[in-house]
Amino acid sequence: xxxxxxxxxxxxxxxxxxxxxxxxxxxxxxxxxxxxxxxxxxxxxxxxxxxxxxxxxxxxxxxxxxxxxxxxxxxxxxxxxxxxxxxxxxxxxxxxxxxxxxxxxxxxxxxxxxxxxxxxxxxxxxxxxxxxxxxxxxxxxxxxxxxxxxxxxxxxxxxxxxxxxxxxxxxxxxxxxxxxxxxxxxxxxxxxxxxxxxxxxxxxxxxxxxxxxxxxxxxxxxxxxxxxxxxxxxxxxxxxxxxxxxxxxxxxxxxxxxxxxxxxxxxxxxxxxxxxxxxxxxxxxxxxxxxxxxxxxxxxxxxxxxxxxxxxxxxxxxxxxxxxxx
Amino acid sequence: xxxxxxxxxxxxxxxxxxxxxxxxxxxxxxxxxxxxxxxxxxxxxxxxxxxxxxxxxxxxxxxxxxxxxxxxxxxxxxxxxxxxxxxxxxxxxxxxxxxxxxxxxxxxxxxxxxxxxxxxxxxxxxxxxxxxxxxxxxxxxxxxxxxxxxxxxxxxxxxxxxxxxxxxxxxxxxxxxxxxxxxxxxxxxxxxxxxxxxxxxxxxxxxxxxxxxxxxxxxxxxxxxxxxxxxxxxxxxxxxxxxxxxxxxxxxxxxxxxxxxxxxxxxxxxxxxxxxxxxxxxxxxxxxxxxxxxxxxxxxxxxxxxxxxxxxxxxxxxxxxxxx
Ligand SMILES: Cc1ncc(C[n+]2csc(CCOP(=O)(O)OP(=O)(O)O)c2C)c(N)n1
Ligand SMILES: [Mg+2]
Numbered sequence: 209x210x211x212x213x214x215x216x217x218x219x220x221x222x223x224x225x226x227x228x229x230x231x232x233x234x235x236x237x238x239x240x241x242x243x244x245x246x247x248x249x250x251x252x253x254x255x256x257x258x259x260x261x262x263x264x265x266x267x268x269x270x271x272x273x274x275x276x277x278x279x280x281x282x283x284x285x286x287x288x289x290x291x292x293x294x295x296x297x298x299x300x301x302x303x304x305x306x307x308x309x310x311x312x313x314x315x316x317x318x319x320x321x322x323x324x325x326x327x328x329x330x331x332x333x334x335x336x337x338x339x340x341x342x343x344x345x346x347x348x349x350x351x352x353x354x355x356x357x358x359x360x361x362x363x364x365x366x367x368x369x370x371x372x373x374x375x376x377x378x379x380x381x382x383x384x385x386x387x388x389x390x391x392x393x394x395x396x397x398x399x400x401x402x403x404x405x406x407x408x409x410x411x412x413x414x415x416x417x418x419x420x421x422x423x424x425x426x427x428x429x430x431x432x433x434x435x436x437x438x439x440x441x442x443x444x445x446x447x448x449x450x451x452x453x454x455x456x457x458x459x460x461x462x463x464x465x466x467x468x469x470x471x472x473x474x475x476x477x478x479x480x481x482x483x484x485x486x487x488x489x490x491x492x493x494x495x496x497x498x499x500x501x502x503x504x505x506x507x508x509x510x511x512x513x514x515x516x517x518x519x520x521x522x523x524x525x526x527x528x529x530x531x532x533x534x
Numbered sequence: 535x536x537x538x539x540x541x542x543x544x545x546x547x548x549x550x551x552x553x554x555x556x557x558x559x560x561x562x563x564x565x566x567x568x569x570x571x572x573x574x575x576x577x578x579x580x581x582x583x584x585x586x587x588x589x590x591x592x593x594x595x596x597x598x599x600x601x602x603x604x605x606x607x608x609x610x611x612x613x614x615x616x617x618x619x620x621x622x623x624x625x626x627x628x629x630x631x632x633x634x635x636x637x638x639x640x641x642x643x644x645x646x647x648x649x650x651x652x653x654x655x656x657x658x659x660x661x662x663x664x665x666x667x668x669x670x671x672x673x674x675x676x677x678x679x680x681x682x683x684x685x686x687x688x689x690x691x692x693x694x695x696x697x698x699x700x701x702x703x704x705x706x707x708x709x710x711x712x713x714x715x716x717x718x719x720x721x722x723x724x725x726x727x728x729x730x731x732x733x734x735x736x737x738x739x740x741x742x743x744x745x746x747x748x749x750x751x752x753x754x755x756x757x758x759x760x761x762x763x764x765x766x767x768x769x770x771x772x773x774x775x776x777x778x779x780x781x782x783x784x785x786x787x788x789x790x791x792x793x794x795x796x797x798x799x800x801x802x803x804x805x806x807x808x809x810x811x812x813x814x815x816x817x818x819x820x821x822x823x824x825x826x827x828x829x830x831x832x833x834x835x836x837x838x839x840x841x842x843x844x845x846x847x848x849x850x851x852x853x854x855x856x857x858x
Contacts, residue, residue: 270607301640302640303638303639303640303642304640304641305640306637306638306639306640307638307639307640311638311639313638313639313640313642313643314642315639315642315643320606320643321635321639323630323631325626325630325631328599328626328627328630328631330596330599331595331596331597331598331599331600331602331603331627332599332600332602332603332606332627332631333603334596334599334600334603335599335600335601335602335603335604335605335606335607335611336603336604336606336607337603337607338600338603338604338607338609339603339604339605339606339607339608339609340607342559342585342604342609343607343608343609349603361595362595362596362599365591365593365595365596366593366596366599368591368593368596369590369591369593369596369597369600372591525641526636526637526640526641527636527637527675527676528636528675528676528677528678528699528700529636529644529699529700530698530699530700
């Protein structure tokens with residue numbers, strides 16, 4: 209971990225990780241209470257990746273993410289109110305409640321989903337970057353996906369095309385070592401994901417995804433390369449999901465010991481310790497952070513509870529712009 | 535009035551679209567150096583350059599998806615997929631992203647993308663190059679599905695499509711590329727919402743689209759010799775369907791034969807038939823009939839391919855059965 213860290217910055221990174229953690233803990237409770245339905249994929253354990261990488265993108269850049277995207281949208285800046293309302297399925301949600309947990313969208317933050325077809329976002333990210341390149345803009349598109357996506361043809365097609373056309377895409381693979389219940393070693397002949405970039409003459413790096421500062425350093429370096437016209441880049445963050453794949457799974461595919469080993473590397477706890485050792489965080493600081501988050505969540509829950517449902521007569525609205533289908 | 539082939543019409547529409555709007559670009563397999571699989575973009579690389587005429591690798595899913603992304607990013611991509619058979623590799627992007635994003639994002643994102651592809655049989659290229667799957671695409675809410683059958687539509691629909699805010703899929707029947715048609719200069723913009731009556735008649739409605747239009751017109755000529763006055767409807771747009779024009783025709787003729795080059799089971803013809811039943815049941819003097827492809831993979835030898843597809847004589851027979 210670097211030493212040049214300032215207190216403000218360190219506390220902000222911790223705050224963002226804790227925002228994700230507490231938001232999702234609350235979401236899980238609300239799920240049990242029957243307020244949230246369908247699939248709810250928690251990011252708990254992986255917060256360092258979003259917290260360390262998302263803030264490095266500018267407002268002009270674009271983000272494409274997966275169905276495990278609560279953290280990305282939160283750090284990107286979509287208000288927690290609108291995200292919570294989306295989890296509830298309310299009309300005030302960031303996608304008018306139509307997508308729920310897996311489909312956060314926010315045009316004002318250039319957040320293009322929330323896409324739940326594994327690897328389906330990669331081609332879209334390539335196209336967003338193509339549009340930027342063709343229009344002479346220096347924006348970058350950040351495309352998040354899991355290790356499972358690496359097995360899909362679209363991963364390979366997209367890396368190839370982005371590299372062939374030198375497009376400003378940063379591919380950010382969140383390798384949590386499982387695609388649902390299938391361990392990386394059971395789905396990849398070559399489990400070194402970063403190495404796959406070589407096949408496409410693309411630069412890549414492997415990053416400790418449990419260390420928010422390592423995430424920040426590596427992402428910043430990669431982003432500079434992409435932004436400066438060196439073409440796309442692949443980052444593989446090694447991280448771990450502490451919870452079930454979605455809300456329920458028997459977790460037959462991994463041992464308690466393995467989960468506990470990874471929990472010892474909890475990105476929020478280890479970073480908190482780091483800040484304390486560096487005298488950048490005291491009990492009061494942490495309490496203040498937690499208190500702010502608690503009230504942000506309470507406000508968001510109240511907002512979602514009070515928000516109206518989309519009227520049924522609007523069901524067909526926005527199937528197409530011209531509404532000729534109606 | 536000038537004569538031009540369907541291929542030239544597509545090419546002229548593409549060129550015009552590229553000239554009119556700098557956001558328009560063409561991307562797909564062999565659209566550049568090769569000049570387009572069906573020569574629809576011959577010469578474009580020289581005229582517009584490699585930035586706007588983009589040869590892609592054989593990655594249907596990714597270059598269609600990249601078209602979606604580029605459209606989201608402010609461009610007006612025209613993506614060429616060689617044939618509908620290969621579009622299946624891009625079906626996920628088409629259905630789960632292109633068609634879905636606007637609604638699922640609560641109206642925040644729309645995808646102004648045009649995808650063109652060849653469809654249909656009749657050239658002895660066997661079962662993996664002869665599908666007619668446009669009816670499948672017409673199943674999907676959120677996209678527009680066009681089947682130009684004339685040179686005017688081949689050119690004009692494209693020009694209208696590139697101005698649409700949402701995804702438009704254009705199915706060009708491969709058999710038609712070499713067909714010549716008459717072209718009127720200075721035509722008004724071509725609409726992409728209405729079916730067209732290509733031949734007015736009073737005894738029976740022949741309802742069809744794409745490559746089968748010409749077979750239906752040939753059948754109508756034959757029927758006229760037997761004193762049967764057939765009306766021929768060209769649907770032009772499969773989604774959103776102009777059911778009004780269909781029902782108006784059926785209410786006049788009281789009989790309908792739907793001609794569709796796709797397999798009969800679950801075909802678009804079945805949808806038309808159902809909608810006629812829903813909207814004009816009591817106007818019918820006979821059950822709606824269908825002339826579709828036989829339920830086989832389209833075979834290579836000419837006599838078998840011909841036997842598998844709708845043909846004018848099959849349409850004539852179907853009409854005679856209705857009038858009996
Ligand atoms: C194309 C596709 N196949 C299967 C699924 C079902 N599915 C949803 S998530 C998932 C595992 C994906 O694993 P990974 O990419 O590693 O992401 P993670 O869930 O670990 O974040 C699967 C198989 C899907 N959504 N899309
Ligand atoms: Mg995974």
